[in-house]
Amino acid sequence: MTIVTKIINREIDAVIIYESENVIAFADHDPINFGHILICPTTPYATFIDLPACVHDEITQVARDLYQRIEFAFKPDGISFLQNNGKFNELSHYHLHIFPRFDADNFGWQSGDIGIQSIDKLRESLACL
Structure with missing residues (x-):
């Protein structure tokens, strides 16, 4: 469970x-x-791919509503969405994070060590898709 x-x-x-019946949204405890x-x-x-289309659509509808409510209530500088799959999904239950962002919140993106890539290298890396 x-x-x-x-x-x-x-x-x-x-x-x-x-x-x-299909969706619940609640405050993150951390x-x-x-x-x-x-x-x-x-x-x-x-995972994301396991979601039936109707559940995905309701999650998207709830996210759109919450976006507007977060914007009104918190007046953020931006709003972020984050969703992890596989071993990065710590709950073993699909979940979409939505949260207000502020200039000084120290939340950020940290890239790996591969650095900025040329268009040719990116094209090559995605050729199998």
Whole structure:
């Protein structure tokens, strides 16, 4: 049983922002900033590709609504979305992070060591797609 399932079953307390038969959204317990929310299917799909289209569509609709609500409530400099799969999905349950961003929040992107690549190298690396 995943942490999300325990929240859905009310075995773990959470600040629930939205809930339907297929989707739940709640505050992240370790937020980047206040207003950091996880949007999850109520069924424990592991990855993005596992989501049925109707669940994906509802998650997107909830994200659009929450974007506007976060913008109004927190007046951020921007809003970020983050979604991890495979071993980077620590919950073993699909979830989409949405959170307000501020200039001084110290959240950032750290690239690997491969550095900036030429167009030719990028084209070559993606030829198999």
